[in-house]
Amino acid sequence: MNCKYCGSELLSNSNFCVKCEKNNIESDIKETKTKSKVLQQQHLNFFLLINNSFIELFTMRIIRIIM
Ligand SMILES: [Zn+2]
Numbered sequence: 001m002n003c004k005y006c007g008s009e010l011l012s013n014s015n016f017c018v019k020c021e022k023n024n025i026e027s028d029i030k031e032t033k034t035k036s037k038v039l040q041q042q043h044l045n046f047f048l049l050i051n052n053s054f055i056e057l058f059t060m061r062i063i064r065i066i067m
Pocket residue numbers: 003004005006007008017018019020021022
């Protein structure tokens with residue numbers, strides 16, 4: 001495994017780079033957090049879409065009843 005930051009080879013079973021003194025596992029956690037945030041946003045958009053179509057359907061029905 002190589003360091004994500006400087007590309008030098010990491011010691012076996014170690015995620016800490018001796019050359020640039022950066023922890024390679026920390027960035028993995030950050031990436032996963034960002035990914036889950038994006039997923040949450042996608043879920044939110046999906047629910048908003050469903051909610052909007054429900055409101056549309058509802059108003060359409062009300063209009064039909066009134067007409
Ligand atoms: Zn490094």
